[in-house]
Amino acid sequence: MSPLSAIVVIATFLPGCFLNRVDAQDVSGLVFSQAFLDCRATHFVNACLITLFACWALVLGITPAYAVSSISIEADKVELEAGNIRNLKAQFDLDGKVSLQGQVKARDDQQWTEASLGCTALMSPRRGHWRCQDGKLAAQNIQLPFSFELTQTRVENGERYSALLDIKQASFSDAAGLRAGEKLTASLGFDVVHKKQQWQWQAKLDWKNGELFWQPFYFPDAGHQLVANGSWDDGVLTVSQADLSLNKVGSAKLSGKWIHGQLDDVQLNADDLNIAALYPLLLQPMLENTALDKLELEGRASLKLTVAHGELRSFLLDLKDADVEDQNGRFTLYKINTRIPWSYDDPQVMQLAYESGHLLKIPLGQASIMADVDRYSVTTSQLYLPILDGALSLTDVSAARVGGSWHWHLRANLVPISMPELSHALGWPRMEGKVAAAIPMVTYSGGNLVADGDLLFQLFNGNISVSGLNMQTPLGLGPRLNAHVTMRQLDLGDITRTFSFGAIEGKLDGDVQNLELSNWQPVKFDASLRSSPGNYRKKISQRAVENITSLGGAGAAAAIQRSVLRFFSEFNYKQIGWKCQLRNDVCQMSGVEYTPQGYVIVKGSGIPAITVMGYNHNVGWSDLLARLKRVTEGNSKPVIK
Amino acid sequence: MRKFLACSMLLSLLVAAPLVQAAADLEINTPAISSIKNTMQSRHGQLAGFYASGAVGFTRDGLVAVRDANAVPLAQRQNLNTLVAAENSDRNALYKEIASGNGHPEWEAEVRSTFAQRWIQKAQGGWYYQDGSGWVKK
Numbered sequence: 001m002s003p004l005s006a007i008v009v010i011a012t013f014l015p016g017c018f019l020n021r022v023d024a025q026d027v028s029g030l031v032f033s034q035a036f037l038d039c040r041a042t043h044f045v046n047a048c049l050i051t052l053f054a055c056w057a058l059v060l061g062i063t064p065a066y067a068v069s070s071i072s073i074e075a076d077k078v079e080l081e082a083g084n085i086r087n088l089k090a091q092f093d094l095d096g097k098v099s100l101q102g103q104v105k106a107r108d109d110q111q112w113t114e115a116s117l118g119c120t121a122l123m124s125p126r127r128g129h130w131r132c133q134d135g136k137l138a139a140q141n142i143q144l145p146f147s148f149e150l151t152q153t154r155v156e157n158g159e160r161y162s163a164l165l166d167i168k169q170a171s172f173s174d175a176a177g178l179r180a181g182e183k184l185t186a187s188l189g190f191d192v193v194h195k196k197q198q199w200q201w202q203a204k205l206d207w208k209n210g211e212l213f214w215q216p217f218y219f220p221d222a223g224h225q226l227v228a229n230g231s232w233d234d235g236v237l238t239v240s241q242a243d244l245s246l247n248k249v250g251s252a253k254l255s256g257k258w259i260h261g262q263l264d265d266v267q268l269n270a271d272d273l274n275i276a277a278l279y280p281l282l283l284q285p286m287l288e289n290t291a292l293d294k295l296e297l298e299g300r301a302s303l304k305l306t307v308a309h310g311e312l313r314s315f316l317l318d319l320k321d322a323d324v325e326d327q328n329g330r331f332t333l334y335k336i337n338t339r340i341p342w343s344y345d346d347p348q349v350m351q352l353a354y355e356s357g358h359l360l361k362i363p364l365g366q367a368s369i370m371a372d373v374d375r376y377s378v379t380t381s382q383l384y385l386p387i388l389d390g391a392l393s394l395t396d397v398s399a400a401r402v403g404g405s406w407h408w409h410l411r412a413n414l415v416p417i418s419m420p421e422l423s424h425a426l427g428w429p430r431m432e433g434k435v436a437a438a439i440p441m442v443t444y445s446g447g448n449l450v451a452d453g454d455l456l457f458q459l460f461n462g463n464i465s466v467s468g469l470n471m472q473t474p475l476g477l478g479p480r481l482n483a484h485v486t487m488r489q490l491d492l493g494d495i496t497r498t499f500s501f502g503a504i505e506g507k508l509d510g511d512v513q514n515l516e517l518s519n520w521q522p523v524k525f526d527a528s529l530r531s532s533p534g535n536y537r538k539k540i541s542q543r544a545v546e547n548i549t550s551l552g553g554a555g556a557a558a559a560i561q562r563s564v565l566r567f568f569s570e571f572n573y574k575q576i577g578w579k580c581q582l583r584n585d586v587c588q589m590s591g592v593e594y595t596p597q598g599y600v601i602v603k604g605s606g607i608p609a610i611t612v613m614g615y616n617h618n619v620g621w622s623d624l625l626a627r628l629k630r631v632t633e634g635n636s637k638p639v640i641k
Numbered sequence: 642m643r644k645f646l647a648c649s650m651l652l653s654l655l656v657a658a659p660l661v662q663a664a665a666d667l668e669i670n671t672p673a674i675s676s677i678k679n680t681m682q683s684r685h686g687q688l689a690g691f692y693a694s695g696a697v698g699f700t701r702d703g704l705v706a707v708r709d710a711n712a713v714p715l716a717q718r719q720n721l722n723t724l725v726a727a728e729n730s731d732r733n734a735l736y737k738e739i740a741s742g743n744g745h746p747e748w749e750a751e752v753r754s755t756f757a758q759r760w761i762q763k764a765q766g767g768w769y770y771q772d773g774s775g776w777v778k779k
Binding site: 141173175176177178180181182211212213215216218220285288289478518519521522523584585621622 | 669670671672673675676677707708709710711712713715716718719722723726727730733734737738741742
C-alpha cells in the first residue's frame with residue numbers, strides 16, 4: 001500500500017476527520033517534515049492517531065528506498081473543531097517506538113497545555129494489521145495507558161476493519177471535575193464493514209474496573225457491559241440491537257435510530273430490574289431536589305418504552321412487590337404492585353396497589369387504586385385510602401400536565417378516625433374521640449393550591465373550619481399559606497387533658513383570622529380564644545391558673561400562692577378570653593377586658609372565684625412557644641402550700 | 642476552631658448585613674427566616690471544607706457554585722452537588738423571605754446583591770469568589 005493511501009484510509013476511518021491536503025517534503029534527508037493544513041478532526045485523539053498512522057505508513061513506503069533510522073514530523077498548527085494543537089512533533093524510530101507531542105488548547109480553554117501520545121511498539125506484523133503496544137495518552141488531567149489493534153481485510157465489495165482498544169488504569173477529568181474517571185480498565189471492540197456508502201458495525205464494551213463520575217451520575221463499581229450492532233449511513237446511526245447489562249441492576253434490550261445525532265426512534269425493554277440498585281445509580285441523580293430524592297427501594301421493576309420521531313409514544317411500567325421508604329420519614333409504602341401503561345394515542349387504565357405504609361407517621365391500610373390515563377391527564381372518580389380505623393376518601397380526582405407543570409383538583413372526606421390511635425401514631429398526647437373532615441374542591445394550578453369552600457373538621461367534640469385556604473408553592477421554594485380558622489364549642493376538658501395543661505372545664509370558641517404561614521411557620525395572625533356562649537359547667541384548676549399566669553411572665557403565680565385561694569384546688573370562672581395579634585415575631589396580647597394594670601384572662605364568678613390577670617402586652621412569639629412547651633411538659637409544677 | 646470561627650463569622654454576617662436601602666431591614670427576623678438560617682448554619686460545617694479547598698466558591702448573585710470538583714474524591718462529588726443545590730435553595734428562600742418580610746417582595750434583587758457583596762467581603766482568605774472576569778482567590 002502506498003503511504004498516501006494509508007493516510008486516506010485512516011482519515012476516512014475516523015469519523016469527522018478529513019485531510020484536505022498532505023504535503024510531503026525533503027524526502028531525501030533524515031528529517032521528514034509534513035504539514036497537515038486542514039485537518040478538522042472532532043477529537044484530539046483522532047488527530048494524533050491520524051498522525052501516528054500517517055507516520056507509520058510513510059515509513060513503510062520509503063524505507064526500502066532510503067536509509068532512514070528515525071523520522072520526525074512537525075506541524076506548526078492543527079485546527080480541530082474541539083480546539084487547536086500547536087508545535088506538534090512526531091518521532092518514529094525504526095524499532096517501532098512512536099511518540100507525538102504538542103500543545104493543545106480546547107475551544108473553551110484559556111491556556112495551552114502539553115499533551116503527548118506514544119507507543120513503545122507500533123508494529124505491523126502483516127499487511128493490513130497494525131498493533132500499538134504500551135500506548136499512552138497523557139495530558140493535563142488525563143493519564144490513559146492503552147493498547148490498540150487494528151486489522152483491515154478485504155471482503156466482497158468492501159473493506160472490513162476490526163479494532164480492539166484496551167485501556168488499563170486510566171484516569172481523566174475535565175477542568176471542573178464534573179466528568180471524571182479513575183482507575184478505569186475497559187476493553188472496547190469494534191468490527192466495521194464498509195460497503196458502498198454504508199457501514200455495518202458491531203461493538204462490545206466491557207467495563208472491568210474503576211469508578212466514573214459523569215455529572216450527575218456516579219458509577220462506583222464496574223462490571224457493566226454493552227454489546228451492540230447496527231449501521232451508519234449518511235448521518236443516520238441505526239442500532240439494530242443493543243444489550244446493556246448494568247452490574248447488580250439487570251439488563252435491558254434497546255434498539256433505535258439517531259439522525260445527525262438527534263434521537264429519532266427508540267424501543268427499550270427492561271425486565272426484572274433490581275430497583276434497590278437502579279435507584280442510586282440512575283434515578284436518584286435525576287430526582288435531585290424533589291420529594292423523591294432520598295428513598296430506599298426494594299423490589300423489582302420492568303419497563304417497556306417506545307419513542308418515535310423524537311417523542312415518547314408509549315410505556316409500560318410494572319413494579320413487583322416494591323417497598324419505598326423515604327429516608328426523611330415522610331412516607332413509606334410496602335408491597336407496591338403497579339401496572340402503569342401509557343400511550344400517546346390510546347386511553348389506558350392504570351392500577352396501583354400497596355399493602356401498607358405510613359404517611360407522616362400515619363399508618364395506611366391496604367389500598368388498590370385504578371385510574372384512567374389519557375395522554376397527559378389522570379382521572380378517577382373515587383379513591384379510598386384506609387387510614388387506621390377510618391379512611392381518606394377522595395372523589396373527583398383529576399390531574400393534568402399542561403405546559404410542563406401539573407394541575408389537579410380533588411374533593412375529600414375523612415371517614416372518622418379514632419383520635420387515641422391517631423394521636424399515638426403521630427406521637428402526640430393522647431386525644432379522645434374521633435376526627436372527621438369534609439374537604440371541598442381543592443385546586444392546584446400554577447404552583448397555587450386553593451380550596452373552593454370551607455374545610456370542616458370535627459375534633460374535641462366541637463367543630464373547626466378552615467376558610468379561604470390558599471397555599472403558594474406548597475412543595476417548592478418558600479411555601480406560603482393563608483387561611484382563616486374558626487373553632488366552635490371545643491371541649492376544654494379534652495384539650496387541657498390532652499396537653500397536660502391543668503384541667504379546665506368548659507367550652508372554647510376561637511378564631512384565627514388572617515393566618516399566614518411562611519415555610520410552615522406562623523408570621524402573622526389575629527387570634528382570639530374565648531369561652532363559648534351558653535350555660536355549662538365552668539371550672540378551672542389551680543394548676544391551670546398557674547400555667548396561664550406563667551405564660552404571661554413571672555409574678556402573678558406567687559401572688560395566688562400567698563392568697564387564701566391556695567386552699568382550693570379548683571375555682572369557678574365566668575369567662576376566659578385571650579387574644580394574640582402576631583406581627584414581626586411579636587405577639588400583642590389582650591384578654592376579656594382591660595384593667596388599669598393589664599388585662600383579664602380569666603374572669604372569676606361565684607365562690608370560690610378567681611381572676612387571672614395578664615400584664616405583658618408584648619411577648620416574643622418564640623418566647624411564648626418556649627413557655628408553652630415548658631408548661632405542657634410539666635416543668636412548671638403546681639405548688640400547693 | 643477555624644470552622645467555628647468561619648461559622649460564627651458567616652452567622653454574624655447574616656445578622657449584621659447592612660441595610661440594602663434606607664427602608665429595608667435585612668436584620669428582620671421571622672420564624673421562616675430563622676428556620677432557614679438554622680438549616681444554613683447546620684449545613685455550613687459541611688460546606689466550609691469545600692470553600693477552603695476551592696471546590697466551592699461564592700458567586701456574584703449571592704449563591705454558591707461548584708468551582709473545581711477535582712479537589713473532592715469522585716465518590717463525594719454527588720454529595721457536593723447536593724449540598725450546593727440545597728444551600729442555593731435556602732439562600733434563594735432567604736432573600737425572598739427578607740424581601741417579603743419587609744413587605745416589599747420586589748426588593749429581592751437588591752437584598753440578594755447586598756448579601757452577595759457581604760458574603761464575599763466576609764469570606765476567609767484562600768476562599769474563592771466570582772468577579773466580572775471569573776474565579777478569584779481571596
